[in-house]
Amino acid sequence: MTSATDLLSLRPQDYIREHIRTVPDWPAAGVQFRDITPLLQNPRVFRVLIDQFVHRYFDMRPDVVAGLDARGFIIGSVLAYELNVGFVPIRKKGKLPFTTVEETYELEYGSATVELHTDAVKPGDRVLLIDDLIATGGTMMAGKRLLEKLGATVIEGAAIVDLPELGGSAKLHAAGLPLYTLVDFEGH
Numbered sequence: 703m704t705s706a707t708d709l710l711s712l713r714p715q716d717y718i719r720e721h722i723r724t725v726p727d728w729p730a731a732g733v734q735f736r737d738i739t740p741l742l743q744n745p746r747v748f749r750v751l752i753d754q755f756v757h758r759y760f761d762m763r764p765d766v767v768a769g770l771d772a773r774g775f776i777i778g779s780v781l782a783y784e785l786n787v788g789f790v791p792i793r794k795k796g797k798l799p800f801t802t803v804e805e806t807y808e809l810e811y812g813s814a815t816v817e818l819h820t821d822a823v824k825p826g827d828r829v830l831l832i833d834d835l836i837a838t839g840g841t842m843m844a845g846k847r848l849l850e851k852l853g854a855t856v857i858e859g860a861a862i863v864d865l866p867e868l869g870g871s872a873k874l875h876a877a878g879l880p881l882y883t884l885v886d887f888e889g890h
């Protein structure tokens with residue numbers, strides 16, 4: 703781990719990467735789980751992380767930040783607060799109380815359905831869509847589709863981690879979604 707003085711000589715992305723823990727074979731054999739909890743636990747690196755996104759999005763001025771369940775809520779809500787815009791949650795099925803639109807998609811392990819309240823965004827809203835990690839890209843693609851169903855435009859997808867070998871970021875690019883990610887990891 704890096705001391706406060708070493709931080710001065712590290713790129714923010716490298717400092718962030720140092721605080722992501724890899725847990726092998728979780729939740730299934732062959733998966734290298736990239737755990738962001740050490741990053742959130744350390745107030746200095748958490749601030750460096752949020753500042754990366756604030757610097758990126760301050761001038762792009764999204765109307766809304768949409769966060770993907772569940773780890774996208776942690777960074778997305780702090781970022782929305784810093785940008786002085788609203789936050790909307792895209793939740794796993796069965797959690798949202800009002801009327802919703804929904805999308806079903808495949809995960810790296812399993813499948814899932816996500817929902818969004820029908821009044822979460824307005825037609826024409828410019829939305830920043832955020833999560834902690836892009837693997838197969840299924841979750842972020844489902845989020846993009848939900849927002850577009852309600853007439854919003856996703857100006858960019860953002861995440862801390864990209865796993866490029868799983869093909870998600872390439873798929874999202876091919877679908878016309880610009881992406882901003884901070885750290886790549888090899889493999890699953």
Ligand SMILES: O=P(O)(O)OC[C@H]1O[C@H](OP(=O)(O)OP(=O)(O)O)[C@H](O)[C@@H]1O
Nearest residue numbers: 771772773809810836837838839840841
């Ligand atoms: O690019 P994909 O293949 O769709 O995978 C990425 C998604 O998987 C993880 O969430 P998970 O579904 O494990 O839920 P959690 O945040 O509730 O742990 C991660 O936080 C992303 O949301």
Ligand SMILES: Nc1ncnc2[nH]cnc12
Nearest residue numbers: 734735736810835837890
């Ligand atoms: N390898 C991985 N680490 C953390 N979250 C994930 N979500 C999907 N794949 C993941």
